[in-house]
Amino acid sequence: MYDIIVIGAGIAGSYTAREFARLGHSVAVLEKHPEPGHKTSCTGIISQACLDMLPGSHRVIQREARSATIVSPAGNHIRIERETTQAYILDRAALDRLVAEQAGKIGVDYFFSALATGLQSDDRGVYVKATQGSRPLELSARACVIACGTAPGLIRQVGLGRIREYAYGAQAEVTCKNIDEVEVYSGRQIAPGFFAWLVPTLPGKAKAGLLSKSNPGPAIADFLKYLEGQGKIPPASPDISFGSIPLKPLTKTYANRILVVGDAAGQTKPTTGGGIYFSLICAGIAVRTLDESLKAGDLSTRHLALYQKRWHKILKHELDIDYWAHRFYRGLTDKQSEHIFQVILRHGIHESLLTSPDITFDWHSKVILDAIRHRSLQRSLVKFKLFPPPA
Numbered sequence: 401m402y403d404i405i406v407i408g409a410g411i412a413g414s415y416t417a418r419e420f421a422r423l424g425h426s427v428a429v430l431e432k433h434p435e436p437g438h439k440t441s442c443t444g445i446i447s448q449a450c451l452d453m454l455p456g457s458h459r460v461i462q463r464e465a466r467s468a469t470i471v472s473p474a475g476n477h478i479r480i481e482r483e484t485t486q487a488y489i490l491d492r493a494a495l496d497r498l499v500a501e502q503a504g505k506i507g508v509d510y511f512f513s514a515l516a517t518g519l520q521s522d523d524r525g526v527y528v529k530a531t532q533g534s535r536p537l538e539l540s541a542r543a544c545v546i547a548c549g550t551a552p553g554l555i556r557q558v559g560l561g562r563i564r565e566y567a568y569g570a571q572a573e574v575t576c577k578n579i580d581e582v583e584v585y586s587g588r589q590i591a592p593g594f595f596a597w598l599v600p601t602l603p604g605k606a607k608a609g610l611l612s613k614s615n616p617g618p619a620i621a622d623f624l625k626y627l628e629g630q631g632k633i634p635p636a637s638p639d640i641s642f643g644s645i646p647l648k649p650l651t652k653t654y655a656n657r658i659l660v661v662g663d664a665a666g667q668t669k670p671t672t673g674g675g676i677y678f679s680l681i682c683a684g685i686a687v688r689t690l691d692e693s694l695k696a697g698d699l700s701t702r703h704l705a706l707y708q709k710r711w712h713k714i715l716k717h718e719l720d721i722d723y724w725a726h727r728f729y730r731g732l733t734d735k736q737s738e739h740i741f742q743v744i745l746r747h748g749i750h751e752s753l754l755t756s757p758d759i760t761f762d763w764h765s766k767v768i769l770d771a772i773r774h775r776s777l778q779r780s781l782v783k784f785k786l787f788p789p790p791a
């Protein structure tokens with residue numbers, strides 16, 4: 401019997417496994433794919449704070465970013481730039497391999513091509529059924545961490561319900577010319593309710609992707625054609641990978657001997673879809689809570705509720721405000737977005753926000769609240785009946 405079984409060798413799963421093993425626990429990881437990071441659609445953009453949580457990850461950096469251009473629905477530009485590096489663009493598959501390798505080196509047992517299909521718990525332990533290739537595999541442990549991304553089956557099986565809202569993403573690796581900074585495109589024609597991106601990676605290469613509330617297949621094909629038309633990428637039919645992003649967290653992220661982390665728990669920013677940093681924060685809390693519970697010999701639902709209390713204390717308000725901002729943005733027509741874009745540009749709101757200590761790559765709630773306090777922005781929101789008039 402292992403101390404912990406982790407289901408999923410994504411970033412949340414392998415980070416959790418590695419940190420448990422460092423505390424001296426025996427850990428097994430089940431991963432349905434033959435290797436970590438298999439066919440990921442993640443762009444791999446993270447902050448310095450996130451990079452600092454991932455020792456060795458400098459080896460998988462493809463590019464540093466300190467500026468970005470945001471393109472409005474009508475094709476106008478806002479350029480934001482800071483003097484220091486604001487984000488790192490990583491090879492996400494290589495990152496997952498790196499963390500799994502680190503975990504393996506300190507004794508974590510990995511089972512690849514092992515799809516977990518059943519999960520049960522009782523007073524004595526947790527029992528996981530899986531198929532590895534064509535062979536059945538059964539493992540037991542004192543506790544289990546579900547880190548299986550947006551696959552909902554196991555979570556429903558253990559009675560934790562389901563995440564109620566997702567966005568759907570698509571991304572292609574493209575060759576490109578003269579793209580030196582991140583480009584973000586808004587507008588219903590390109591990415592209804594969300595945004596699209598062109599992110600330079602290695603010299604002459606970029607990731608082109610978008611998020612959508614419905615099937616992103618047709619939208620990504622149109623976006624690639626648009627980039628071709630703009631002369632940014634040559635005509636090609638690149639491989640497209642797809643993935644989903646939870647927009648709201650799971651209501652309950654703990655059960656008897658079980659915790660849920662990462663995308664599986666919906667610990668993802670609804671503003672940008674970024675989930676790596678918050679997944680790591682929550683994985684750290686899961687490790688601490690389970691370690692204490694293992695030592696106390698109490699892995700009951702009541703005792704593990706502490707995990708959710710702890711991560712909610714750090715992230716819940718942030719996720720709520722981000723979700724509100726996302727819903728607000730999603731409801732805008734192109735005309736309204738363009739008007740707001742023009743107000744931001746005319747009044748230099750982006751410049752004043754850029755100098756604010758509240759603006760960080762990972763935490764958006766303060767800057768969202770600062771932005772809607774700007775009188776000129778409030779006036780235009782009132783004009784469109786999007787905001788109550790200031791008192």
Ligand SMILES: Cc1cc2nc3c(=O)[nH]c(=O)nc-3n(C[C@H](O)[C@H](O)[C@H](O)COP(=O)(O)OP(=O)(O)OC[C@H]3O[C@@H](n4cnc5c(N)ncnc54)[C@H](O)[C@@H]3O)c2cc1C
Pocket residue numbers: 407408409410411412413430431432433436437438441442443444445446514515516517547548549550551554568569570571609610642643644645661662663664668673674675676677679
């Ligand atoms: C298009 C797109 C772009 C993104 N860009 C960014 C970005 O730039 N920055 C950022 O921070 N975030 C980004 N994200 C979000 C980020 O990818 C996720 O938040 C992050 O991957 C969550 O990690 P995870 O370990 O929880 O889940 P995952 O990375 O999805 O890992 C889950 C793992 O579990 C395995 N698994 C699933 N079910 C089972 C099972 N039953 N048995 C065994 N194994 C199983 C899967 O194969 C997978 O390896 C993006 C997402 C998308 C869709």
